[in-house]
Amino acid sequence: MLASTLIQPHKHIPRGNAGMDKPKKEFQYGNTTVIIHSPLVMMNDKERKKWFKDEWEKGNPVLKDIANAVHDCYRN
Secondary structure (H helix, E strand, O other): OOHHHOOOOOOOOOOOOOOOOOOEEEEEEOOEEEEEEOHHHHOOHHHHHHHHHHHHHHOOHHHHHHHHHHHHHHOO
């Protein structure tokens, strides 16, 4: 069987808040503009901490994946 027959076409499957208007915040670092699209940018520190705690307890897979990636960066 040829390898090209094993490749499946990409299917776009929106997840999370895809397609919804989200608040955004822009940061300028030198010549680079960073735009964060997330409701988290509108939360204060206490609200953000509560959101992360609640999502962690619910087992949010994206949050867990991010935490694992950060942990892997510091692993010897």
